[in-house]
Amino acid sequence: MHSFDTVIQKLRENGFKLTPQRLAIIKYMEGNKNHPHALKIHKDLKRRYPTLSFSTVYNTLNMLEKIGEITSLNIVDEYVNFDPNTSPHIHFYCERCHTIKDIFLDEVNGLSIPMDELNGNIVKSAQITLRGICSDCRKKGVG
Amino acid sequence: MHSFDTVIQKLRENGFKLTPQRLAIIKYMEGNKNHPHALKIHKDLKRRYPTLSFSTVYNTLNMLEKIGEITSLNIVDEYVNFDPNTSPHIHFYCERCHTIKDIFLDEVNGLSIPMDELNGNIVKSAQITLRGICSDCRKKGVG
DNA sequence: CTGTATGCAAAGGTTTTGCATCGGG
DNA sequence: CCCGATGCAAAACCTTTGCATACAG
Numbered sequence: 001m002h003s004f005d006t007v008i009q010k011l012r013e014n015g016f017k018l019t020p021q022r023l024a025i026i027k028y029m030e031g032n033k034n035h036p037h038a039l040k041i042h043k044d045l046k047r048r049y050p051t052l053s054f055s056t057v058y059n060t061l062n063m064l065e066k067i068g069e070i071t072s073l074n075i076v077d078e079y080v081n082f083d084p085n086t087s088p089h090i091h092f093y094c095e096r097c098h099t100i101k102d103i104f105l106d107e108v109n110g111l112s113i114p115m116d117e118l119n120g121n122i123v124k125s126a127q128i129t130l131r132g133i134c135s136d137c138r139k140k141g142v143g
Numbered sequence: 144m145h146s147f148d149t150v151i152q153k154l155r156e157n158g159f160k161l162t163p164q165r166l167a168i169i170k171y172m173e174g175n176k177n178h179p180h181a182l183k184i185h186k187d188l189k190r191r192y193p194t195l196s197f198s199t200v201y202n203t204l205n206m207l208e209k210i211g212e213i214t215s216l217n218i219v220d221e222y223v224n225f226d227p228n229t230s231p232h233i234h235f236y237c238e239r240c241h242t243i244k245d246i247f248l249d250e251v252n253g254l255s256i257p258m259d260e261l262n263g264n265i266v267k268s269a270q271i272t273l274r275g276i277c278s279d280c281r282k283k284g285v286g
Numbered sequence: 287c288t289g290t291a292t293g294c295a296a297a298g299g300t301t302t303t304g305c306a307t308c309g310g311g
Numbered sequence: 312c313c314c315g316a317t318g319c320a321a322a323a324c325c326t327t328t329g330c331a332t333a334c335a336g
Contacts, residue, residue: 017290017335039325053293058326060291074217074272077301079325092264103262119246120278121235129217129270135263160310162316182300196318201301203316220326222300 001069001084004030010067021045021052025060029070035081035091035100075100075129088126094134096141101134144212144227147173153210164188164195168203172213178224178234178243218243218272231269237277239284244277 001007007026011018024045028036036044042057061082064070073081075093081100092101116123144150150169154161167188171179179187185200204225207213216224218236224243235244259266 015290015336019291019335021292037325051293054326055294055328056292072220074220077215077217077223080220092261092266094264095267101264105261118235118273120281121237121244121273122275122281123235123273124238124275125273127272127274129272130261130264130266130268131270132265132267138263138265158311158315160314160316162310164317180300194318197301198303198319199317 001026001029001031001064001086007064007069010069014067016063021049021056022060024049024052025057026064029064029082029084032084033102035073035075035083037079037081039079041082073100073127073129090128090130092130092132092134094137095131096133096137099134099136103130144169144172144174144207144229150207150212153212157210159206164192164199165203167192167195168200169207172207172225172227175227176245178216178218178226180222180224182222184225216243216270216272233271233273235273235275235277237280238274239276239280242277242279246273 002010004027007030008018008023011022016022025041028041028045038054038057038061041061042052042054045052045057061070061072065072065082068086069084071083071086073083073091075081075091076098085102090103092103093099094101145153147170150173151161151166154165159165168184171184171188181197181200181204184204185195185197188195188200204213204215208215208225211229212227214226214229216226216234218224218234219241228245233246235246236242237244
């Protein structure tokens with residue numbers, strides 16, 4: 001996701017209205033590394049915006065994804081996670097604490113997927129998810 | 144997934160009962176390359192087993208995943224897809240026809256993810272999903 | 287003012303659950 | 312026989328939708 005100001009500018013140029021709810025969600029997502037899902041965002045913003053509705057959160061997230069400012073992640077069964085970091089990186093999902101971490105290893109970046117054409121298929125995006133036990137849980141716990 | 148007979152053997156050894164429903168689902172999944180989801184399996188088997196219930200399908204799939212005979216895929220938002228091919232390969236999801244294809248390219252197999260330990264995290268499995276337009280849709284259509 | 291965005295509640299679709307019944311071992 | 316598996320229906324859950332109202336431009 002671009003900076004708050006740049007996203008605002010982009011919305012303005014494309015005729016989107018700058019409502020307080022949208023601005024709040026954009027500010028919430030800017031630089032957010034927690035890969036939140038819609039209900040979490042709704043819950044967190046509800047305090048400051050008591051009338052904020054599910055529809056608005058979902059609409060705004062879908063809108064931001066459509067204009068390429070955030071990415072939706074299908075990592076867990078239960079819900080969709082959103083990531084404002086749209087640059088290529090991969091995710092590590094901890095099966096114990098259910099946290100999603102970003103991974104930027106060079107070795108991984110060396111992944112040689114032909115990103116334009118593969119077996120006749122046009123590849124537009126790639127999602128890589130690792131699963132296991134994260135370093136924090138290893139330190140704390142039983143495994 | 145192992146062969147039908149091997150899976151049966153494994154269930155027997157682990158004290159699972161060999162019910163007609165389970166056998167049907169195992170046979171359905173054996174060698175299945177369509178990455179079906181639970182409701183599809185239920186619909187397809189319903190003809191031969193009119194009383195087959197959702198619970199049984201979900202229970203059996205979760206059981207098979209638990210013993211490592213199938214893998215659950217979080218590729219689309221709507222539901223979980225299941226794959227009897229548990230050997231390392233990646234998936235291509237067509238955004239037009241919603242088909243999931245297997246990819247076994249050597250270049251992709253060369254992916255250098257340290258599968259045991261990464262930044263202190265223990266990696267147990269990896270899921271790679273590509274998205275785009277598949278070759279079939281390219282031939283047929285407008286894209 | 288005008289048309290888009292919001293809020294609310296209800297619907298939609300997938301998966302889980304509770305419980306009585308069935309049936310494999 | 313016994314305990315796990317099944318079937319049924321209802322619940323739970325996330326997400327979408329319909330429509331009246333609010334409000335940004």
